[in-house]
Amino acid sequence: MGPLEGIKVIDMTTVLMGPYATQMLGDYGADVLKVETLEGDVTRQIGPTRHPGMGPLFLNTNRSKRSIALDLKKSAGRDAVLRLIRSADVLIYNVRPQAMVRLQLGYDVVSKLNPRLIYAGVFGFGQDGPYAAKPAYDDLIQGGSGLAHLMAIGGDGTPRYVPNALVDRIVGTHAVGAILASLVHRERSGSGQRVDIPMLETMSSFVMGDHMGGLTYEPPLDKGGYARHLSPDRRPYKTADGYICVIVYNDKQWDNFIKATGRDDMRADPKFATFAGRAGNIDVVYAELARMMLERTTAEWTDLLNEADIPTLPMHDLESILTDPHLTATNFFSVVDHPTEGKIRSMRVSATWSDTPAKPERLAPLLSEHSDEILREAGFSADEIAALVKEGVTRTAPGGQD
Known part of the structure; x- marks a missing residue:
């Protein structure tokens, strides 16, 4: 059942950052209750769909969850989510903290109801700075953290911007780590706590960890930046008939590369002969590699580099990656039957455990698919649930049943 079996998570997040984090928790075995508005998470509408509300972005970020729809702006909806919180281990949200306060769901309120609760916020900025109340999106944080530069x-x-919701997924992963650390602390102390995972601070650390350079020192030794990462020829190399990804990094790999290519002249060239020499002349080194790669086909380079034990991989596009021999052998992409969407491609949990293997038990839910089920588990009677539906606080599951 996974290492987090028995942990209940109230997921009040939308779009990508929070849902990516809660999908990981669900994949690891937690019971994740996704609390949606009556209209549903906006990502349900993104991308090509077979049925409205079940877009690919949603399908790939919301498996391993149950869906309940509640109007939290109505007092009955707020009261319902408070009843769910009473028995929860984790509440995670990604609106600004000020919005949670307006909903009367701030930490001061819910911690009194459930002192063991881990109250996790993933939002734009730390709450002790001038940006505290500003909205934030992946694109903005890519710019603000220096990544776009x-x-x-x-x-x-x-x-x-990087053509990927890089910030959302990195911060979401950090949120999983922070939540798990908080659960460990609770096991030791018996107490829950509030944990904030701000996007700008998380990504500034992520980016500047590589690129602080001489700015690490005071006064600075240079203007920062990791030269190898910024070299214009640090990219997939063009070959005689395509592209290939190669890195010749340490001295052993360079010795093997020189032997395999017959470039003995490089041994006598100080720009190539040592790690320090290559690091100090990285643009020259990478430019020469780029020139050399044009001399053979991708298949020829792949065979030569593999034989020489030099790190290489194919440069995939979005379709060819689906047939990568390693990912195929590990069954990373599998075709599964979704109850409403038919056959869809799913990605496996990448981490493995020797004793508590994690395997997604649920595919992404329909909007409000489990509302009745979740409310019954929280102690609501059939009449109470019917009243919530009638008052527009929740909605019935598609088809009128769970």
Whole structure:
């Protein structure tokens, strides 16, 4: 059942950052109750769909969860979620903390109801700075953390965002770690606590950990930046007929590369002969590798580099990755039958455990699919549930049943 079996999570998050974190918790065995508005998470509407409300972004970020729809702006909806919180281990939200206070669901309220609760917020900024109340999105934090600037240095000089919700997923992963650490503390102390995971601070540490450089020192020794990462030829190399990903990094790998390619002249060149020499002349080194890669086909380089034990991988596109031989052998992408969406492709949990293997037991839910079930578990009677539906506080599951 996974290492988090028995942990109940109230998931009050939307879009990507929070749902990515709670999917991980659910994959690890936690019982995740996704609390949605009556309209549902907006990601239900993104991308091509077979049925409205079940888009691919939602399907790939919300498995291992049960869905309940509640209107939290109505007192009965707030009271319902408070009843769920009483027996929960974790509550995670990704609106600004001020919004939780307006909903009367701030930590001061819920901690009195459930002192063992881990109250986790994933939002834009630490609450002790001038940005505390500002809204935040992945794109903004990519810019604010310096990532867009780095893309300009390593590219054509134009700042741009990484074409991936990188911030949401990195901060979501940090949130999982913070929540698990809080659960360990609770096991030792018996007490829950509030934990904030701000996006800007998390990503500033993530980016600047590589690129602080001489700015680490006071006064600074340089203007920062990790030269190897910023080299213009640090990229997939073009071959005679395609592209290949290669890194020749340590002295042993360079010795093997020189032997395999017959480039003995490099041994006598101080720019190539030592790790320090290569690091100090990284643009020259990578430019020469880029030139050399044009001399053979991708298949020829793959065979030569593998034989020489030099790190290499194919450069996949979004379709070819589905047939990568390693990912195929490990059954990373599998085709499964969704109850309403038919056959869909699912990705396995990447981590493995020797004693408590984690395997998703639920595919992404329909909106409000489990409302009746969850409310019954919280002690609501059939008449109370019917009244909530009639008052527009919740909605029935699709088809009128769980």
